[in-house]
Amino acid sequence: MxxxxxxxxxxxxxxxxxxxxxxxxxxxxxxxxxxxxxxxxxxxxxxxxxxxxxxxxxxxxxxxxxxxxxxxxxxxxxxxxxxxxxxxxxxxxxxxxxxxxxxxxxxxxxxxxxxxxxxxxxxxxxxxxxxxxxxxxxxxxKGRKLLRSYAKPDDIVFLTGTTGESAAGLDLLLLKTRHAVFTDNEKKWIHQHQMPIPHIEQGRILANSGYRISLNDVSDGIASELNEIAESSNVTIHIQRDKLPVSSSFAELQENGRLTHQLYGGEDYVLVGTASIEDFVKLTEAFQQHSLSLYEIGKVGEAGKTAVYLHKKNEEPELLAKKGFNHFRER
Amino acid sequence: MxxxxxxxxxxxxxxxxxxxxxxxxxxxxxxxxxxxxxxxxxxxxxxxxxxxxxxxxxxxxxxxxxxxxxxxxxxxxxxxxxxxxxxxxxxxxxxxxxxxxxxxxxxxxxxxxxxxxxxxxxxxxxxxxxxxxxxxxxxxxKGRKLLRSYAKPDDIVFLTGTTGESAAGLDLLLLKTRHAVFTDNEKKWIHQHQMPIPHIEQGRILANSGYRISLNDVSDGIASELNEIAESSNVTIHIQRDKLPVSSSFAELQENGRLTHQLYGGEDYVLVGTASIEDFVKLTEAFQQHSLSLYEIGKVGEAGKTAVYLHKKNEEPELLAKKGFNHFRER
Structure with missing residues (x-):
């Protein structure tokens, strides 16, 4: 938090x-x-x-x-x-x-x-x-190179899991309480909110690679976490809506509904970060060997300026604010 | 605490x-x-x-x-x-x-x-x-030998400072609040309650000595801390009322009034412990060299039994209960 x-x-x-x-x-x-x-x-x-x-x-x-x-x-x-x-x-x-x-x-x-x-x-x-x-x-x-401030232009932006389920689960819990009856998909969201699994193994692969990697865990939503990386590294970050991984439990949802959760929903505790293109290719192999997910969701743009943009097909890029997940406050 | x-x-x-x-x-x-x-x-x-x-x-x-x-x-x-x-x-x-x-x-x-x-x-x-x-x-x-469980028969029981002022200060604060007018002695008690100085330097001398020493900090009162040492080390401990150091600020108090504070008053954050007779002599020298106080207040008795006794002249030894300092609860 x-x-x-x-x-x-x-x-x-x-x-x-x-x-x-x-x-x-x-x-x-x-x-x-x-x-x-x-x-x-x-x-x-x-x-x-x-x-x-x-x-x-x-x-x-x-x-x-x-x-x-x-x-x-x-x-x-x-x-x-x-x-x-x-x-x-x-x-x-x-x-x-x-x-x-x-x-x-x-x-x-x-x-x-x-x-x-x-x-x-x-x-x-x-x-x-x-x-x-x-x-x-x-x-x-010693010598691991994982810090928020390590992002550089042309880096690949990655995620180690899907996002949004925890926030969707919290919405349901606040509406109905945990004693209500839920569908299988809803149960997945709720479980993700109640008992998130920290990505230690993923972090270990990233640390052991020895590569220069910027990294955050997603406690406040990826919009907020990527803004932190952008600020610490003094770079712009561009992510692609169509590349954001979608949990299978979200398949029945309208895109706009789930997108808010995916971008701003907190407490999924997956990892988000950046690595150079060459290193990302090797990381993808390493993650595959461990049967772990690694999603490319965008790229780092220029240095000297701090901002995070969401790109959608045939639309102007949207500036993603740092607003994050404020637990029960906004609800 | x-x-x-x-x-x-x-x-x-x-x-x-x-x-x-x-x-x-x-x-x-x-x-x-x-x-x-x-x-x-x-x-x-x-x-x-x-x-x-x-x-x-x-x-x-x-x-x-x-x-x-x-x-x-x-x-x-x-x-x-x-x-x-x-x-x-x-x-x-x-x-x-x-x-x-x-x-x-x-x-x-x-x-x-x-x-x-x-x-x-x-x-x-x-x-x-x-x-x-x-x-x-x-x-x-590594190799420091300070643990609650290290007390042995015939050890000297020591204190690195006077006790009771913090509890006396708390009594006053609960009665009058910190905004009241106090005497100089009362101000000392209150200050001891509000801003206790941890005995790091004393702990360092004890650790660096390399001697076998049982040790506790006085957060709950010496009766309680000595009972912890007695339990951990499975020994009896005997302290002498006349050897308990008395703060100069307590000089005007009746003995019975201050004795309760000295034995059961918590939050003085001095150190209490035991060391062998020979080591205690050398520790006394080391403390003197640093212009720090070290008081002998009693001895460890037998092994195989757990109890703490207070000895007074011409009276039966009094068993000291583990009761400690419960902040505001008992007041």
């Missing part, structure tokens, strides 16, 4: 006292050097009841699963391997012990997949809504 | 998937190995408005200062050097931008002292009280 209070970024100090520090504030994860082979990576994300979820959108188990998933996704965007996590939870009186256990079980389920150890935390009470903060620590080989 | 929900500890899984893991759940900080010389240490603590502070007990600046201080204190208890911190804040509508800036300024002030970099975080909104979660990452030399 991205900061909703941008001004805080401007006031937060960045000393760089520590010479081990490789990358500081700005990305969703920070890196520091720990030995000659590896950097350590850390990220923290908070989920608040009533802001990021309600009891109608997520079960207790899913609250835990998702809180860890969004953090692991930040590690994926650095090409890292998640190792440890810490859980700080502020508990309101209306959550019972059984529900709290389910939150931890949801985290544990995903942690097992990645062989991550729960190594600490804090448990406090609050009179307000439940607040769940997860810190994930991982590692990544 | 200690867990208020002990049952969560029993349900939290501990996989130990990661071979780098040196110490897991149980202590307030976790360690893992990053290179042949150093271990990394991490801890997380959460402060909730209305539970750990109110606008009447702490200024915004002090909220920030203290939130970082309690985390740094956990690193001190491991003998570590704090390096980085991450801040996750859930903001309620009744905190304005100026106040939030002051929270970050308070953290920054203490961070500068320790040359710590702010390397990330998350900023979200909540409809409930403000929730501030700080993660601190530090490092410590």
């Amino acid at each position: 991205k900061d909703e209070f941008d001004w805080i970024k401007s006031i937060t100090p960045q000393h760089s006292f520590q010479k081990e520090l490789v990358a500081g504030i700005g990305d969703d994860a920070a890196l520091w050097s720990v030995n000659e082979h590896m950097d350590q990576v850390v990220c923290v994300d908070t989920m608040v009841e009533g802001v990021h979820f309600t009891r109608d959108t997520l079960s207790s188990y899913q609250v835990g699963f998702k809180a860890l998933a969004v953090n692991i996704s930040d590690v994926a965007a650095m090409g890292g391997i998640p190792q440890f996590y810490l859980v700080s939870i502020a508990i309101s009186p209306d959550w019972n012990e059984e529900e709290l256990k389910e939150i931890y079980e949801g985290m544990n389920e995903l942690a097992k997949t990645h062989k991550m150890d729960l190594i600490g935390g804090d448990t406090v009470s609050t009179k307000g809504p439940l607040v769940l903060t997860v810190t994930v620590i991982g590692k990544v080989e | 200690k867990d208020e929900f002990d049952w969560i500890k029993s349900i939290t899984p501990q996989h130990s998937f990661q071979k780098e893991l040196v110490a897991g759940i149980g202590d307030d900080a976790a360690l893992w190995s990053v290179n042949e010389h150093m271990d990394q240490v991490v801890c997380v603590d959460t402060m909730v408005e209305g539970v750990h502070f109110t606008r009447d007990t702490l200024s915004s600046y002090q909220v920030g200062f203290k939130a970082l201080a309690v985390n740094i204190s956990d690193v001190a208890a491991m003998g570590g050097i704090p390096q980085f911190y991450l801040v996750s804040i859930a903001i309620s509508p009744d905190w304005n931008e100026e106040e939030l800036k002051e929270i970050y300024e308070g953290m920054n002030e203490l961070a500068k002292t320790h040359k710590m970099d702010l390397i990330g975080g998350d900023t979200v909104s909540t409809k409930g009280p403000l929730v501030l979660t700080v993660t601190v990452i530090g490092k410590v030399e």
Whole structure:
């Protein structure tokens, strides 16, 4: 999840006292050097009841699963391997012990997949809504070249999965609650919202390639994430409507309806980025070998200017604003 | 701050998937190995408005200062050097931008002292009280021998500072608010509650000694912390009332009044621990060389039994319960 209070970024100090520090504030994860082979990576994300979820959108188990998933996704965007996590939870009186256990079980389920150890935390009470903060620590080989700021003109813009399902799922959940009856396609959207799978394996292939790659995980929608890459790299980015991958579960939808979700819907936690044309060809092979998807959706344009355009056949390119996914606020 | 929900500890899984893991759940900080010389240490603590502070007990600046201080204190208890911190804040509508800036300024002030970099975080909104979660990452030399479980029979029990002032300060703040007029002594207590100084330098001397030392930071009161050491080490601990160091600001108080604060008052963030008699003599010299206090307050008794006793002249020893400092709950 991205900061909703941008001004805080401007006031937060960045000393760089520590010479081990490789990358500081700005990305969703920070890196520091720990030995000659590896950097350590850390990220923290908070989920608040009533802001990021309600009891109608997520079960207790899913609250835990998702809180860890969004953090692991930040590690994926650095090409890292998640190792440890810490859980700080502020508990309101209306959550019972059984529900709290389910939150931890949801985290544990995903942690097992990645062989991550729960190594600490804090448990406090609050009179307000439940607040769940997860810190994930991982590692990544030195010399990986994955940063938002690495995009260059003529790079291919890629996606590691389809987007939009999570937002479509959230729409349904807010309309009907998770206890309603849904079609098979609707169940897929809802599942994507409730239990997103972070793209660690994809991030690892990208990191291990050694190629210069710009990368973000899609927490706020690809329009917003690509704008971040464009800003950090100071380039324009052009994506093609007809190249955007469409989930099979969206097949019955009108294009305009699903396009908004695909561009602006957040919380799919696939990876979006850019690589040079030659490197992209080799990445495509590597992804195929692992039976993983890699979609070409556009190209980086010129340097020295920051913008993201959506191109449609026989139409003027459309400027894509940075507007992202604001959880329940806009709904 | 200690867990208020002990049952969560029993349900939290501990996989130990990661071979780098040196110490897991149980202590307030976790360690893992990053290179042949150093271990990394991490801890997380959460402060909730209305539970750990109110606008009447702490200024915004002090909220920030203290939130970082309690985390740094956990690193001190491991003998570590704090390096980085991450801040996750859930903001309620009744905190304005100026106040939030002051929270970050308070953290920054203490961070500068320790040359710590702010390397990330998350900023979200909540409809409930403000929730501030700080993660601190530090490092410590391999081979340091500081753990709660290291106490042995005949060890000297020591304190690195006086206790009780913070609790006395909180009593006053809850009674009169921080805007009242106070005596000079009262101001000292209040300051100790609002802006505790973590004992990093003391922890470093203890770690660098290479001696076997059991150690805790005093967040919940020495009765509680010594009971933790007694439990982890499976020993009895005997402390002498007449040896407990008394802050000069307590000189005018009745002994019984201050004794409760000294034993059960939390949040002083000095260090309490044990070392062998010979090592304690050398530690005393080292502390003197650094103009730092080190008080002998008792001895470790027998192994195989867990209890903490307070000895008073001409009286039966008193069993000290694990009851600790429960912030605002008992008041």
